[in-house]
Amino acid sequence: MSSRSSADPQDLRIETRSEGGAVVVMARGEVTVFSSPALREALRKVAERRPALVVLDLAETPYLDSSGVATFVEALQMIQRGKGKLVLAGMTPRVRGVFEIARLDTIFTVAESVAEALQT
Numbered sequence: 001m002s003s004r005s006s007a008d009p010q011d012l013r014i015e016t017r018s019e020g021g022a023v024v025v026m027a028r029g030e031v032t033v034f035s036s037p038a039l040r041e042a043l044r045k046v047a048e049r050r051p052a053l054v055v056l057d058l059a060e061t062p063y064l065d066s067s068g069v070a071t072f073v074e075a076l077q078m079i080q081r082g083k084g085k086l087v088l089a090g091m092t093p094r095v096r097g098v099f100e101i102a103r104l105d106t107i108f109t110v111a112e113s114v115a116e117a118l119q120t
Contacts, residue, residue: 011035014042020118022053028060031068040071047078054079055117059090064098076108085109087117 012035013028023046027039046054056072064072072088079086089111091099099105111117 012038014039016042016046019055019114022055022118023049023051024055024057024114026057026060029062031061031064031071033065033067036065036067036071039068040074043071043075044078047075047082047084050082051079051084053118053120054084054086055111055114056086056088057090057114058088058092058095059113061095062092064095069098069102069104072108073104085120087111087120089114089117 011029012031015026015028017024017026025042025046029035031039043054043056054075056075076086087109088099090113091110096105096110099108099110109117109120111120
């Protein structure tokens with residue numbers, strides 16, 4: 001099962017698919033105050049399905065602002081309430097830096113790739 005949604009094609013494309021018993025959400029583009037509501041909604045829909053594992057693929061996310069960080073924190077809380085696990089995969093160095101500065105790398109499970117995340 002795969003679905004696509006878009007806030008603005010120039011800002012962010014969101015793709016959701018099932019893979020290996022997990023739900024993989026790929027965010028392609030910048031996660032900003034303008035695009036984060038679409039990602040928030042996509043992640044809310046995923047969380048409602050109560051999957052055991054959600055992988056947020058950030059390999060094609062070059063930038064996120066504070067609203068993007070807030071979206072990820074909300075997603076983590078929603079997924080954990082459903083007894084699931086959220087793994088952030090494939091972070092670019094710039095995005096990883098934001099998480100390290102905010103010390104969120106100690107709260108989130110981070111994997112180098114989707115393949116690695118699916119093994120957690």
